[in-house]
């Protein structure tokens with residue numbers, strides 16, 4: 001079932017917008033991730049879709065039906081929460097069947113659905129256990145089984161893996177993705193973790209400062225970020241943003257040094273810009289003309305992250321291969337390769353250069369939010 005959000009906004013206090021004008025069409029069977037920093041309104045948006053909180057403005061349609069003002073149980077969807085929301089006094093199968101009993105379903109049908117759902121998440125053996133007798137990952141699977149057993153075509157998940165350790169989280173990511181594909185459900189998944197968003201989703205919505213910053217596939221968002229916020233949110237370590245002041249077409253006064261000079265497009269207007277370069281797209285050399293000093297080296301096994309300070313005091317991050325031979329306090333020369341972005345003074349992406357491809361930018365960003 002497809003889900004259509006049209007100019008959805010939320011104000012908790014009638015004075016400030018927590019979210020403003022969120023519009024998107026989520027396709028049937030799509031894995032759609034909502035990502036952004038803490039407090040940007042991800043849970044608020046999910047809860048509005050679920051019907052747990054009211055929508056201040058805008059329209060929500062599920063499968064073409066206007067559900068903006070309907071109760072949660074009238075919206076034909078299920079939700080999996082961060083804390084799993086299991087009943088501690090009920091065993092696994094009773095937790096999974098709870099919603100079905102509430103819907104007055106026949107017990108033979110309930111048993112079949114519960115057995116199938118537990119089979120799918122690999123918990124058939126543990127069906128008589130209480131939640132306290134399960135590991136975190138197993139509890140998460142009970143919550144998933146409950147969503148599966150309900151047999152709705154839309155499932156909402158709010159940071160479902162945040163209580164799990166890194167290894168289990170990575171395993172559950174692929175399990176959830178596989179289940180979603182197998183069942184063909186539409187899944188809206190909230191996370192603050194850019195890696196989770198990138199690895200799981202068909203498409204990602206990036207939220208920040210009360211508005212949608214960009215909607216796109218993981219590769220669109222990584223290759224063509226709409227603005228400096230999105231560019232820095234995705235990718236580890238973060239993209240470097242180097243401020244450049246372009247004073248006249250004939251004479252460039254750059255806060256960085258002459259190595260960045262040639263990166264600005266030829267026909268750019270006077271003004272302040274940021275050149276964005278991912279740490280893996282910089283080269284580091286021992287050379288006569290040093291322009292930076294190494295201040296810190298993080299050894300990560302397959303690569304090292306070098307933190308250096310440029311002659312103009314700007315900090316810059318560079319990733320190198322595992323055979324890093326540089327040392328603290330080395331004077332080095334840092335050079336840009338030919339993959340980089342240019343953002344205007346507001347952070348909007350206006351230009352990118354990738355290998356031999358140079359291009360102006362199309363504007364993905366929505367209009368900024370107005371005050372109430």
Ligand SMILES: Nc1ncnc2c1ncn2[C@@H]1O[C@H](COP(=O)(O)OP(=O)(O)OP(=O)(O)O)[C@@H](O)[C@H]1O
Nearest residue numbers: 012013018036037038039040041042043044045192
């Ligand atoms: N019931 C509420 N009443 C008033 N303000 C609220 C309420 N719920 C959330 N907020 C505020 O709305 C903003 C967005 O909160 P929300 O929980 O949606 O963010 P989030 O992106 O999910 O954050 P996190 O990743 O930390 O869970 C926050 O500033 C929060 O303080």
